[in-house]
Amino acid sequence: MRKIRKMVVLVLALSMLLSVSIPAMGADAIAVKVDGKKIELDVAPVIEKSRTLIPIRAVVEELGGNVIFNASTQAISINTADQEVKLTLNSKQALVNGASQELEVPAKAVDGRTLVPLRFVGEALGADVAYDAASKTVNVKYFSNMSGTLKIGGSTTIQPLAQAAADKLMAGNQGLSITIAGGGSGEGIKGVHAGTFNIGNVSRDLEAADNVSYPGLISHRIGTDGIAVIVNPKNTVENLTKQQVIDIFTGKIKNWKELGGKDAAIFVQTREAGSGTLTAFEELALLKKSKVLATATPHTSTGLIKEAVARNENAIGFISLGYMDNSVKAPKVEGVSALKSKALSKEWPYVRSLVIVSKGTPSGLTAKYVNYLLSPMGQQIVSQDYLPLKVVD
Numbered sequence: 001m002r003k004i005r006k007m008v009v010l011v012l013a014l015s016m017l018l019s020v021s022i023p024a025m026g027a028d029a030i031a032v033k034v035d036g037k038k039i040e041l042d043v044a045p046v047i048e049k050s051r052t053l054i055p056i057r058a059v060v061e062e063l064g065g066n067v068i069f070n071a072s073t074q075a076i077s078i079n080t081a082d083q084e085v086k087l088t089l090n091s092k093q094a095l096v097n098g099a100s101q102e103l104e105v106p107a108k109a110v111d112g113r114t115l116v117p118l119r120f121v122g123e124a125l126g127a128d129v130a131y132d133a134a135s136k137t138v139n140v141k142y143f144s145n146m147s148g149t150l151k152i153g154g155s156t157t158i159q160p161l162a163q164a165a166a167d168k169l170m171a172g173n174q175g176l177s178i179t180i181a182g183g184g185s186g187e188g189i190k191g192v193h194a195g196t197f198n199i200g201n202v203s204r205d206l207e208a209a210d211n212v213s214y215p216g217l218i219s220h221r222i223g224t225d226g227i228a229v230i231v232n233p234k235n236t237v238e239n240l241t242k243q244q245v246i247d248i249f250t251g252k253i254k255n256w257k258e259l260g261g262k263d264a265a266i267f268v269q270t271r272e273a274g275s276g277t278l279t280a281f282e283e284l285a286l287l288k289k290s291k292v293l294a295t296a297t298p299h300t301s302t303g304l305i306k307e308a309v310a311r312n313e314n315a316i317g318f319i320s321l322g323y324m325d326n327s328v329k330a331p332k333v334e335g336v337s338a339l340k341s342k343a344l345s346k347e348w349p350y351v352r353s354l355v356i357v358s359k360g361t362p363s364g365l366t367a368k369y370v371n372y373l374l375s376p377m378g379q380q381i382v383s384q385d386y387l388p389l390k391v392v393d
Helices: 002-017 056-062 118-125 159-171 185-194 208-213 242-249 276-284 302-311 340-344 364-374 376-382
Strands: 031-034 046-048 051-055 066-070 075-079 084-088 093-096 099-102 108-110 113-117 128-132 137-141 148-154 176-183 199-202 217-231 267-271 297-299 315-320 351-359
Touching: 031 056, 051 056, 051 118, 056 066, 056 075, 056 113, 056 118, 093 118, 099 118, 113 118, 118 128, 118 137, 148 159, 148 185, 148 364, 159 176, 159 364, 159 376, 176 185, 185 199, 185 217, 185 351, 199 364, 217 276, 217 302, 217 340, 217 364, 217 376, 242 267, 242 315, 267 276, 267 302, 276 315, 276 351, 297 302, 302 315, 351 364, 364 376
Parallel strands: 031 137, 148 176, 148 199, 267 297, 267 315
Antiparallel strands: 046 051, 051 113, 066 075, 075 084, 084 093, 093 099, 108 113, 128 137, 199 351, 217 315, 217 351
């Protein structure tokens, strides 16, 4: 009932805002901007009965949502962290979070794209939508109209990217305050359940025990942390077992000839103490039972460890899959290639999910922060160190 009441208020507010019809004009002259960014549309907006219809997918994805079209039923499902919208082509009936609404003009398909009325975009997605007649521009505000306070905490792996996202949002919203704390994934789970945090950062999937101890939590996956073992491109070793990886990085295997390579000492490269990548590697590859050998050469960045391996034919190290390039080579592990697609499918052994957790379905600022990290802008932040939700090998 609370969600429906909020939606009714939003509908009334936006109805007043959008009560003036847009005059008929050449649709190809209309531009669409989301938070000031011009959206490139492969199908131009159209005008029908003095109402402008715009491609819904382009706007929804910019707001962190996704669109699914069922060709057999002509049904369209739109989902963001806080909204669920269902509509059908050529029908004026729609459902928003289960509440029935009627469109002024039905959704229609144009050149393979679903177009819906401007008013419905605002009502359904919770954005501020306005039309500027002088510039012939539809302006959609969503991430640029935030104010209030958010408290976020948990995983130290996610903490830097969470802070980067917070900084971007606060820079565009003077009345917004977001604090990011560490403490580990466990503290993130406890904190969001207790209400200490609005959002908990967790660098793993929620487990059955979490759901028992802290019921009602909802996780939103924002990316994947995949780690590749890297060697010099001239190294002839093409495949390692998981046990061999353990033995190399703990110093039990000291020479490449033990792995079918040349007779040469192995030079292990690692990250500095406190590195999130090092912590993840020891957790995933060394199974939390061992540490990288003390004589390994430490480096203060992924770039430096990659450069060291690229210079030394006998070196070995580890980096995030997102940093792989032709300067180094990633041997297969248990016959699985170190590809981004293999990490997302979890065939690659050294993978963990990056999720943010809310208590129940998020709303307000919490939902917008979740949606931001799922949007192209947020995913760009994720991709700086990790694998975003969509990757290309």
